[in-house]
Structure formats: structure tokens, C-alpha cells
Amino acid sequence: MYIIKLNAIDSTNSYLKAMASVNLPKDFTVVVADHQTQGRGQMGTTWQTEDGKNLTASVFKAFGFVDVEKQFYISMAVALSICKALDILKISQLSIKWPNDILSANKKICGTLIENVIKQNQLKGSIIGFGLNVNQKYFDNLPKASSMSLLTGVVYNKDEVLSQILKQLQYYFAILESKDYEKLKVEYESLLFRKDKPSTFKNEDGTTFSGIIKGITETGKLNVWTEDDVIKTFDLKQVTLLY
Structure with a gap:
């Protein structure tokens, strides 16, 4: 694992994409920034974050063992990793709002953006970005947003939160590499927001x-x-x- 820490960057995903356009980064390269000026979400949305309060990071993972048609299992593994880490950190009422937003008590606390590197119709790897609201207390015009600290009253050490997420990513990527797709799908669906409602x-x-x-x-x-x-x-x- 290789961790690159930055004070400010336009986007941690963009940083890794620029690296990947030259040569694929080393497996499990992690980029963390205290501040993102142009954080991105699904379908071109922007990610709002208060300086120094939240966890904005991207991970490059080599996925030569995942077929292109199975790429959504990467998204499942990522969502499950973040949920498991947050559960260990005593965040309750967790769910996954399809496809991969993480909610607690129906409030969004984490968004992810996964950009796959596909060459010659083969999946070479993925740039996995996530923005987790950790210690932010105020969200302008975002009534459905919350943070770990707002939910629990605890001020968190962001390095410890990141460490737990990276640990869970390794665990779920091992399941993915073993091709136990059913386990991932069953666990993902068990956490799916508003399933059967x-x-x-x-x-x-x-x-x-x-x-x-x-x-x-x-x-x-x-x-x-x-x-x-x-x-x-x-x-x-x-x-x-x-x-």
C-alpha cells in the first residue's frame, strides 16, 4: 500500500487518472487530500466538503481478475467496505442507497465515484474515490446530508477512519478475487436502502x-x-x- 497525502487538489480521482494515463499506479496506491476544489460524484455532480473536516480519498486497485461484465461487483465491494468500517466505528442504521451512496438514519454521509481503467476490452484497474463526511457540522442547502460527528457527537481522527476503510477494502477485494460473487450480492442487497418497501x-x-x-x-x-x-x-x- 502506498499513501500519498496532499494538502489540496482539484480531485483525488483526477490525480490518479492523470497517473494512470502515463503508467498504471502501483496496486493499492492511495491519495488523500485535506481539501478538494473540484470533488466529483456520480453523473457529473460535485461533492461539497468543508476544509479539513472530511475524508476525501481515492484508491487505485488493479483488477486484472475481474471481467468487464462483472465490474459492478467492484462497486458492491466498495460500498460494503465503507459500511463495515463505519459499523466498526459505531455508526448505526447504515444502508446503501443504490448504486453506492452510504446512508445513516436516512442521511447521506458518504458518496463514491468509481472510474474503471479498461484497455482493449479488459479491466485493468479501478480508481475508487470516496468522500466521507467525518467532522463537518453544517451543510448548506443539503437537508439530506449528515456526518459521523453529527450522528454520534464524537470528533474522529480521520487517519484512523481511513485506516479502517482501507482494511475493509482489502478484505472485500479478497472476496472479489476469490470470485464469491454471491456473497457480495447477498450482503449488498441486505443493506439496500428501501428494499422491499x-x-x-x-x-x-x-x-x-x-x-x-x-x-x-x-x-x-x-x-x-x-x-x-x-x-x-x-x-x-x-x-x-x-x-
Whole structure:
């Protein structure tokens, strides 16, 4: 494991992507920044973070053993790693909001961005970025956001939090390397936010509908039992869970 600590950077994922464009970084290279000026989330969203209060990091992991069509299992392993680390750190009521936001008590405390390095139709590795709200106390115009400290009243050592997450990443990546996909999928679905509960969704054209999340496919699409008694499958761009 190789840890690079930076005071400020545009984005830890961008930093590793620039490295990977020249030569693939060493396996399990970790980049941590106290401040990100252009932190990125899923589908082009930005990540808001208060200087020095939160954990913003990216990890490069070589994944020559994962087939391209199995790449969502990387996302499962990452979400499970963060949940397990937070559980050990006594954060309660954890869930995974599809595809990989981490919630506690229905409040978002962690977002992830996974960018896969694919060459000649082969998965070479992944740049795994995560932004975890650790000690931040105020979130402007973000009513669904929270932090570890807000949830527990504890001020956390960010290095200790990072160490626990990295430990769990190693554990779940070992499961992935052993190709125990069923274990990952079952555990991921057991933590899936609003699974088996009536929920409201918004589709691409902005219309809403009701349904019940039943699980995910192997490629990470969401299975929803809809009002017309049919299970429909949606990818990330097709549907948004409203809650």
C-alpha cells in the first residue's frame, strides 16, 4: 500500500487518472487530500466538503481478475467496505442507497465515484474515490446530508477512519478475487436502502411512479416491482429513487 497525502487538489480521482494515463499506479496506491476544489460524484455532480473536516480519498486497485461484465461487483465491494468500517466505528442504521451512496438514519454521509481503467476490452484497474463526511457540522442547502460527528457527537481522527476503510477494502477485494460473487450480492442487497418497501421513483421524463425495490442484477441494474405487478429493470440514468 502506498499513501500519498496532499494538502489540496482539484480531485483525488483526477490525480490518479492523470497517473494512470502515463503508467498504471502501483496496486493499492492511495491519495488523500485535506481539501478538494473540484470533488466529483456520480453523473457529473460535485461533492461539497468543508476544509479539513472530511475524508476525501481515492484508491487505485488493479483488477486484472475481474471481467468487464462483472465490474459492478467492484462497486458492491466498495460500498460494503465503507459500511463495515463505519459499523466498526459505531455508526448505526447504515444502508446503501443504490448504486453506492452510504446512508445513516436516512442521511447521506458518504458518496463514491468509481472510474474503471479498461484497455482493449479488459479491466485493468479501478480508481475508487470516496468522500466521507467525518467532522463537518453544517451543510448548506443539503437537508439530506449528515456526518459521523453529527450522528454520534464524537470528533474522529480521520487517519484512523481511513485506516479502517482501507482494511475493509482489502478484505472485500479478497472476496472479489476469490470470485464469491454471491456473497457480495447477498450482503449488498441486505443493506439496500428501501428494499422491499413501497417507494416513489422518477423516470427519465420526470414522471413519478410507485414501486418496491427487490434487488439488483449482476450488472448493477435495479429491479423494481411496479404497480402493474411486473418487475422492471432500470439502470442509473433511467430512474431516481425519491425519499
